[in-house]
Amino acid sequence: MARARMTYLSEAERQFVHEQTAFVLEEVGVGYNTPGAIDLLEEAGADVDRARLRARLPWELVERCLKTCPRRVRLAGRAPDTDVVLGDGSLTFCTDGTGTYMYDDVTGVRSEGTVQAMRQVMRLFDALPEVDYAWPSISARDLDPLTAGLEIEAISLDCFSKHVQDEVREPAHVRPLLEIFEAVAGGSLWDRPIFSTINCTIAPLQHEREMTEATMALVKAGVPVLILPMPLTGTTSPMTVLGTSIVNMAELLSAVVLFQLAQPGCGLISGVGAAAANMRTGAYLCGAPEVGLINVICIEMSRFYGLPVTGSAVTSDAKASNLQAGSEGMLTGLACALAGADSMLAFGLMDGAETVSLAKIMMDCDVVGMIERFAREDPIDATTALTGDIAAVGVGGHFLGARSTRQFYRAGELWQPRVFQREPFETYAGRSLARDAAEQARELLAAHTVPPLADDVVAEIDRVIGSYARSVGAPEARLRWREAV
Numbered sequence: 001m002a003r004a005r006m007t008y009l010s011e012a013e014r015q016f017v018h019e020q021t022a023f024v025l026e027e028v029g030v031g032y033n034t035p036g037a038i039d040l041l042e043e044a045g046a047d048v049d050r051a052r053l054r055a056r057l058p059w060e061l062v063e064r065c066l067k068t069c070p071r072r073v074r075l076a077g078r079a080p081d082t083d084v085v086l087g088d089g090s091l092t093f094c095t096d097g098t099g100t101y102m103y104d105d106v107t108g109v110r111s112e113g114t115v116q117a118m119r120q121v122m123r124l125f126d127a128l129p130e131v132d133y134a135w136p137s138i139s140a141r142d143l144d145p146l147t148a149g150l151e152i153e154a155i156s157l158d159c160f161s162k163h164v165q166d167e168v169r170e171p172a173h174v175r176p177l178l179e180i181f182e183a184v185a186g187g188s189l190w191d192r193p194i195f196s197t198i199n200c201t202i203a204p205l206q207h208e209r210e211m212t213e214a215t216m217a218l219v220k221a222g223v224p225v226l227i228l229p230m231p232l233t234g235t236t237s238p239m240t241v242l243g244t245s246i247v248n249m250a251e252l253l254s255a256v257v258l259f260q261l262a263q264p265g266c267g268l269i270s271g272v273g274a275a276a277a278n279m280r281t282g283a284y285l286c287g288a289p290e291v292g293l294i295n296v297i298c299i300e301m302s303r304f305y306g307l308p309v310t311g312s313a314v315t316s317d318a319k320a321s322n323l324q325a326g327s328e329g330m331l332t333g334l335a336c337a338l339a340g341a342d343s344m345l346a347f348g349l350m351d352g353a354e355t356v357s358l359a360k361i362m363m364d365c366d367v368v369g370m371i372e373r374f375a376r377e378d379p380i381d382a383t384t385a386l387t388g389d390i391a392a393v394g395v396g397g398h399f400l401g402a403r404s405t406r407q408f409y410r411a412g413e414l415w416q417p418r419v420f421q422r423e424p425f426e427t428y429a430g431r432s433l434a435r436d437a438a439e440q441a442r443e444l445l446a447a448h449t450v451p452p453l454a455d456d457v458v459a460e461i462d463r464v465i466g467s468y469a470r471s472v473g474a475p476e477a478r479l480r481w482r483e484a485v
Helices: 011-028 035-044 061-067 115-126 146-161 171-185 209-219 241-262 289-304 323-337 359-375 386-395 403-410 435-449 456-473
Strands: 047-049 054-056 074-075 082-085 092-095 101-103 110-111 163-167 194-199 225-227 269-273 276-278 310-311 343-345 355-357
Touching: 011 054, 011 061, 011 269, 035 047, 035 209, 047 110, 054 403, 061 241, 074 209, 074 241, 092 355, 101 194, 115 146, 115 359, 146 163, 146 171, 146 456, 171 209, 171 456, 194 209, 209 225, 209 241, 225 241, 241 269, 241 289, 276 289, 276 343, 289 310, 289 323, 310 323, 355 359, 359 435
Parallel strands: 092 343, 101 355, 163 194, 194 225, 225 269, 269 310, 310 343
Antiparallel strands: 047 054, 074 082, 101 110
């Protein structure tokens, strides 16, 4: 079988990146910012500084923790037939998060995210087979901040039947969220991990206290973790692609050590969140070619360490669903796929991952489809050479009547787009691709029904969120997770 692949680093260069990463961990160290982490690290043999809550990690400790990491991580869906496995050789796609604004592709108006927008976006993701699992892509800014961390996950579970992945920012949210997820899963998350959490390290070389403590508790309950460092070239990491990649890998491995010490054998996914900074404004750039190169290096190094890996791709710095959005998305997406990513973040985000567009979600389905077709395995043998057909047709004939033409076309040899324009020019007269994509999104939303949560599960979620709301003094009347679109 043949599969399109690229290799950026030679064996000697991979060894060099490894040595520099090990140097950072051993000699510079990492700020963990929580006593609980320092306790685990000291007991395991790390050189800790209790006053500053920092640790330097001997490579022997890192290597020991890498050995307990599963090579495959299952992400279960609320609907059992939507389970995905990272590390089994397949390429899967997750939505990117978490945008602040919703963009109207027809009027060009940008507005803050709402509960209604979040429900709409998650329902669209549920309808799209290209989306394997989802990180909520739009933040519902009209939720009560005291309960938003719970309501966002409840909305996601209500509107989306596949696996949900999201950040848990506060330790106080862990217990109620586990009660919600276990009610939906029908039991332990060790058996059906329908939720995975995202742990974002803080560049350079730090861990955020509350999120880290929450993640340490979640792994003990069977929740897989996407570790997502986010250093920015030129601001929170050095002004080189390689230097930024080393910071990404050092932060990643520092988290691997901590979570494997907290729960040996827990499911961990290497994430590449590193990007570039706009040196004039400080803004986050996610569509730059350097981002593609950083992903390639970090994906290759993640595979070097034996970790399943998610790349960041198909997100754009464009301000609308246009040529820039497509070009940047294809560059970063193809780079991730060819480097051997197990999964990648994609779908709908632009403007430096600040803004969500329904049209871009649909067009990104075509970008993802093209990438998947380009990177899939194909047999190189007599079954695809079709030399018998070539001989039968001979000189000057055609293959329209050949049985193999029908068979391979129906089997997907020629990839077919959702919204990209392939018909004659006249078919699209007076129509834009973005408007067509937005209209197709609305049609899908009108026709799609999400498998409902059971009544007893809904009652349990209401009970858990209501109880938490009372404990923090939030008015229960403001709870909105069950609002219809």
